[in-house]
Amino acid sequence: MSGYGNRTGLSTGVHDPLKATALVLDDGAVAVGIVSVDLLNVSRELTRSVRRSLEERGVRLDQLVLAATHTHAGPHVPARALDVSPVLSADTDVSDTVDRIERRLVDALASAAERVEPAGLRIGHARETDAPRNRRAAGGIGGNVRMPAGPVDPEVTALLIETASGERTVVYNFACHPVCTTGDETLLSADWPGYARRRIEREHADATVLFLNGAAGEINPSGMDPERSGDAVYEYMERIGTTVGEAVLRAIDDAESSDDAIRRAPIWVDEARVGLPVKSTPPVEEIRKHVASLDEQLEQLERAGDEVGREKVFRDRQYARTLLAIAEWDATSLPTHIPYVEVGDLGVLGIPGEALVRHGLDLKAEARVSTLIPAGYANDYVGYVPTLADLESIGYEVRTAKIAPEAIVEFRRATRRLVGADDAL
Structure with missing residues (x-):
């Protein structure tokens, strides 16, 4: 399993199912795939293998956003910036598991591509302030950060896609770590996003639900008892998931009340290929x-x-x-790929790691579109991406980051260009 350095041994069962959910958007000229998968992370290698396998099946995508939900109770997927941490690497051969995950991802995308039909897309928003907590403001992991306050991103964005035949897909974005489980728990779980999905499906039984985590690098669920174990873990998980799910339902209501639907807007795709200095x-x-x-x-x-x-x-x-x-390590730079998709007044930016929340807040404020979804843990994993200001207070996220300060500048420059912000840092 992946997510905690103090875990020993293998998983012992399944508490709730892990899922891969895919959406394909196609305007007749450009096709994009957006995937949510209940994993801690994906990798460059996994993303490349999925694209190659899709091409072998005749599925052409101009852009792919393959995003992990970041559950800390899923199977280990090797990634270079993850495995360089001794406490997070895995000695067990997980190649069969990764191959199985890849096949499921390809199947989900191919199935979505086969079922493309005319559709409209509506956007809704809500706020949720009770669920997220900035852990750096509270002392940080290990208690080595001293900040009087720390930001969160309370925005919940929901995309409601309705097809001509009546199928509905809900894509929602919220920035919060799925860490309701603990390192002592050995049951596989989607963590709070699994409970959020079930809450949404109770009200919208016909909908497919797809979660894209945000810039959640230092954002934990609130009310966390460090001594929780057993049933208390899953009760806590349900409470947070239900709270977020209720917020998503409010955002869906907001989308349904909107008179504006994106129906004929061309799809615009872009990307940045950057090398982030180690x-x-x-x-x-x-x-x-x-x-x-x-x-x-x-x-x-x-x-x-x-x-x-x-x-x-x-x-x-x-x-x-x-x-x-x-x-x-024999690496001086981490090459990575930052994907971007724009449809009408909606933008989806793939972030290949754990961007701290200020990045997401800034990019949303500066984007040319009115609604920007920062999709964290997408297409790759480069570890934590602090802001330059975060470096001053050090802490777990800064100390375990693999990238250099100049990489932060490069990340900001590349993402700001993609979303249409001005050139100034």
């Missing part, structure tokens, strides 16, 4: 000595029974081991 590190031997020193400190604290000190040094050792892995 962060620089001290020399390998220097980091190894530091890791050895932290190992000694950890042993001393464990003998002394100092749990507070042990937790701090344990976190420091994890960060140091990740830094050592980056120093030993």
